[in-house]
Amino acid sequence: MELRFTPEEIAFRDDLRRFFREKIPAEIRRKVAEGRHLEKEDIVTSQRILNAAGLATPNWPVAWGGKDWTPVQRYIFTEEMQRAAVPLPLQFNVFMVGPVIAAFGSEEQKKKFLPATANLDIWWCQGFSEPGAGSDLASLKTRADKKDGKYIVSGQKAWTTLGQHADWIFCLVRTDREAKKQRGISFLLIDMKSPGITVRPVITIDGGHEVNEVFFDDVEVPAENLVGEENKGWDYAKFLLANERTGIARIGLSKQRLARAKRLARETESGDGMLWDDPDFRRRVAEIEVGLKALEITQMRVVANQRHRDSDKPDPASSILKIKGSELQQATTELLLEVAGPYAIPAPEHDQPEGWNEPAVAPAWADAAAPLYFNYRKVSIYGGSNEIQRNIIAKAFLGL
Amino acid sequence: MDFDLTEEQRLLKESIDRFVADNARDPGAHGAAPDDKALWSSIAELGLLAIPFSEEEGGIGGGPVETMIVMEALGRGLINAPYLPTVVLGGGFLRLGGSEAQRQEFIPQIVDGSLTMAFAQLEKQSRYDLHDVTTNAKRDGDSYVLDGRKGVVLGGDTADLLVVTARTSGARRDEKGITLFLVDGNAEGVSRRGMPSQDGQRVAEISFDNVRVPAGRVLGAVDGGLPLATHVVDVALAALCADSLGAMEELHRLTVDYLKTRQQFGVAIGSFQALQHRAADMLVAVEQARSMAMYAAMMAEESDAAERRPAIAAAKAQVNRSARSVGQEAVQLHGGIAMTWEYKAGHYFKRLTTAELMFGDTDHHLRAVMEAGGLVEEV
Ligand SMILES: Cc1cc2nc3c(=O)[nH]c(=O)nc-3n(C[C@H](O)[C@H](O)[C@H](O)COP(=O)(O)OP(=O)(O)OC[C@H]3O[C@@H](n4cnc5c(N)ncnc54)[C@H](O)[C@@H]3O)c2cc1C
Numbered sequence: 125m126e127l128r129f130t131p132e133e134i135a136f137r138d139d140l141r142r143f144f145r146e147k148i149p150a151e152i153r154r155k156v157a158e159g160r161h162l163e164k165e166d167i168v169t170s171q172r173i174l175n176a177a178g179l180a181t182p183n184w185p186v187a188w189g190g191k192d193w194t195p196v197q198r199y200i201f202t203e204e205m206q207r208a209a210v211p212l213p214l215q216f217n218v219f220m221v222g223p224v225i226a227a228f229g230s231e232e233q234k235k236k237f238l239p240a241t242a243n244l245d246i247w248w249c250q251g252f253s254e255p256g257a258g259s260d261l262a263s264l265k266t267r268a269d270k271k272d273g274k275y276i277v278s279g280q281k282a283w284t285t286l287g288q289h290a291d292w293i294f295c296l297v298r299t300d301r302e303a304k305k306q307r308g309i310s311f312l313l314i315d316m317k318s319p320g321i322t323v324r325p326v327i328t329i330d331g332g333h334e335v336n337e338v339f340f341d342d343v344e345v346p347a348e349n350l351v352g353e354e355n356k357g358w359d360y361a362k363f364l365l366a367n368e369r370t371g372i373a374r375i376g377l378s379k380q381r382l383a384r385a386k387r388l389a390r391e392t393e394s395g396d397g398m399l400w401d402d403p404d405f406r407r408r409v410a411e412i413e414v415g416l417k418a419l420e421i422t423q424m425r426v427v428a429n430q431r432h433r434d435s436d437k438p439d440p441a442s443s444i445l446k447i448k449g450s451e452l453q454q455a456t457t458e459l460l461l462e463v464a465g466p467y468a469i470p471a472p473e474h475d476q477p478e479g480w481n482e483p484a485v486a487p488a489w490a491d492a493a494a495p496l497y498f499n500y501r502k503v504s505i506y507g508g509s510n511e512i513q514r515n516i517i518a519k520a521f522l523g524l
Numbered sequence: 525m526d527f528d529l530t531e532e533q534r535l536l537k538e539s540i541d542r543f544v545a546d547n548a549r550d551p552g553a554h555g556a557a558p559d560d561k562a563l564w565s566s567i568a569e570l571g572l573l574a575i576p577f578s579e580e581e582g583g584i585g586g587g588p589v590e591t592m593i594v595m596e597a598l599g600r601g602l603i604n605a606p607y608l609p610t611v612v613l614g615g616g617f618l619r620l621g622g623s624e625a626q627r628q629e630f631i632p633q634i635v636d637g638s639l640t641m642a643f644a645q646l647e648k649q650s651r652y653d654l655h656d657v658t659t660n661a662k663r664d665g666d667s668y669v670l671d672g673r674k675g676v677v678l679g680g681d682t683a684d685l686l687v688v689t690a691r692t693s694g695a696r697r698d699e700k701g702i703t704l705f706l707v708d709g710n711a712e713g714v715s716r717r718g719m720p721s722q723d724g725q726r727v728a729e730i731s732f733d734n735v736r737v738p739a740g741r742v743l744g745a746v747d748g749g750l751p752l753a754t755h756v757v758d759v760a761l762a763a764l765c766a767d768s769l770g771a772m773e774e775l776h777r778l779t780v781d782y783l784k785t786r787q788q789f790g791v792a793i794g795s796f797q798a799l800q801h802r803a804a805d806m807l808v809a810v811e812q813a814r815s816m817a818m819y820a821a822m823m824a825e826e827s828d829a830a831e832r833r834p835a836i837a838a839a840k841a842q843v844n845r846s847a848r849s850v851g852q853e854a855v856q857l858h859g860g861i862a863m864t865w866e867y868k869a870g871h872y873f874k875r876l877t878t879a880e881l882m883f884g885d886t887d888h889h890l891r892a893v894m895e896a897g898g899l900v901e902e903v
Pocket of ligand 1: 249250251252253255257258259260282283284285286335502505506507508509510511512515786788789793796798799856857858859860861863
């Protein structure tokens with residue numbers, strides 16, 4: 125048992141630290157640190173810088189731009205990226221569709237899509253969920269009927285994150301309506317410019333536009349856009365969802381938020397002194413720090429054990445990381461809300477009235493605290509809700 | 525011991541419940557923005573603005589229980605109207621501390637709906653402490669001159685009349701030396717920047733730059749404004765507890781309804797025991813909040829601060845706790861739909877969160893309970 129990194133791993137970490145701080149524009153990292161809205165351009169810029177350095181897709185096969193890193197290196201990479209408040213490479217590209225195409229796609233698909241996906245020349249979105257198929261994803265109804273060498277797709281996808289920016293969407297569609305639920309599903313790549321696709325924005329409670337509904341009205345999709353075999357889509361989706369085991373907990377992000385809350389508490393007046401002088405507040409911070417450390421070591425154990433893992437055995441690791449990781453992310457947003465306190469109540473419009481030049485009563489960062497808290501309720505809902513994760517542990521692992 | 529409403533209170537509740545059913549706000553619905561002026565006039569017509577004032581002053585002589593009935597209904601209907609700043613806070617200041625002349629001048633205008641008020645108290649450094657005041661008031665002949673800045677003033681962008689805490693003597697955090705002023709919202713030297721709050725109400729930053737206030741507009745005793753302000757804020761806290769209670773009840777109802785109708789895996793999700801227990805816990809939290817909102821209503825007019833303060837603080841601490849868990853659980857049990865602006869649940873969650881941060885968070889109030897020696901006598 126050894127917790128410390130080797131000297132090589134430390135050098136690897138320090139190189140990454142330097143790279144992230146020096147190469148990713150500070151303005152973009154500041155937005156991430158403050159939990160503010162990122163423009164499409166910010167995400168593209170950042171991913172292209174990573175990609176130029178060969179760092180956008182380390183989890184891919186080496187032949188397609190991946191890195192032959194040890195699990196520990198991978199872990200350090202994710203961790204440092206989050207701590208430096210670098211926007212994560214677009215999840216849909218890097219952790220979802222990229223690995224699926226690399227593993228199950230045809231040679232043509234690999235050539236056509238992988239380099240462009242790595243460089244974010246193609247922006248992907250994920251078309252899995254539907255209004256009637258959330259936790260029960262396999263009940264999805266969007267259908268793709270084969271006709272004259274094409275698929276004709278009709279139906280509706282819901283919750284399509286950043287679909288408004290997307291060039292392509294990867295979808296689960298029903299290709300066999302007779303087969304049992306999971307059996308009749310295929311994995312289809314669809315150009316968002318195809319006639320018959322409509323994207324409708326869905327505004328979230330924090331006022332942001334990050335999700336959409338996507339409607340398909342007899343959309344023609346060339347048969348060559350099918351990934352792998354017809355009716356095997358569920359297997360590819362399972363592969364996709366199991367793929368990113370160690371990034372899921374977002375420990376680096378929570379650490380960065382917690383560190384920020386501590387700094388802000390030191391700058392925030394409360395009573396006779398500063399909020400940081402308040403032992404009740406510090407105790408709560410300490411509680412979250414203890415939880416984070418426990419999760420961090422849990423994650424390291426998962427990473428270290430990946431070497432000798434029998435992939436057929438049920439493993440609760442992903443579910444543990446998801447449940448605890450999302451709870452801690454939410455706890456850090458609650459902490460920031462607490463620091464902002466009453467100054468989090470106003471939601472100032474950005475334009476000030478003519479002639480208003482009074483310094484603000486509330487600190488400039490405080491108006492982002494409540495929207496961030498509201499928005500982060502999502503992390504225990506999506507990606508398999510925390511209830512579904514508990515079901516997985518109870519059923520698949522505990523045999524209950 | 526009696527937790528029942530009187531016959532009059534029951535009638536009031538029925539009429540306001542009907543009103544709220546007709547005027548409930550649905551922020552996610554498309555269509556024209558609600559007409560705030562018309563809403564305020566109908567609230568006036570219903571007689572709700574007259575509730576806490578004595579009959580001689582044109583009121584109906586109601587107490588905190590009547591106020592609770594109104595606020596609970598406003599919370600349940602997500603209704604945004606400056607009832608708390610005008611009737612509860614502004615009216616509270618006039619009732620509990622106004623001179624004869626001030627009451628005669630302003631209360632009838634509140635009752636007929638022509639005057640709105642706001643309480644300008646919070647400052648850059650004050651956080652939740654009412655006595656932390658740097659806004660300065662200097663005597664000059666037969667008036668005072670006010671200088672300073674206030675923030676997060678609920679209803680402050682359009683209020684006709686402001687109650688302002690200012691320092692007439694002492695240091696920043698001294699309990700003595702605070703004086704309350706009635707300041708015309710449009711007086712020379714008052715500038716305001718209005719903005720929405722996170723839950724769609726209105727708040728303002730207000731700056732006072734050499735604002736001249738006649739000595740006749742001092743509310744209560746010079747240098748002795750804090751006890752009055754504390755009492756009025758306690759009355760407002762009781763009202764806020766009721767608003768949150770109303771919001772929680774409705775949010776819980778929405779959630780239970782959704783559990784019964786949403787189907788996944790071929791069954792209503794409410795058939796999963798994991799979710800049933802959570803909905804049951806939500807009910808426990810709502811009922812704990814209801815009890816404490818009632819407790820607050822029964823204690824709000826107690827003039828002995830040593831009795832009243834820990835009771836009100838305890839109520840707000842409990843209601844905050846319940847609000848946090850009911851809000852979060854409601855969103856979680858709904859799943860993604862509660863994350864959308866179009867659906868109502870998220871707006872209740874935001875109203876509850878905003879109310880939590882008004883006039884003291886949970887820690888602030890737990891500390892007040894602690895400093896008062898707790899609630900349970902040692903035997
Ligand atoms: C902000 C956001 C972004 C998203 N982005 C995407 C995206 O890009 N692409 C995409 O395909 N999807 C996306 N999703 C959809 C997400 O995956 C679903 O919201 C999620 O699967 C839950 O489904 P649901 O919202 O329909 O809730 P439901 O499945 O209806 O669940 C409602 C409640 O019931 C619980 N529940 C359901 N089944 C059980 C059970 N068997 N036992 C116990 N409890 C149960 C749930 O945990 C939840 O609390 C996004 C969602 C959100 C909120």
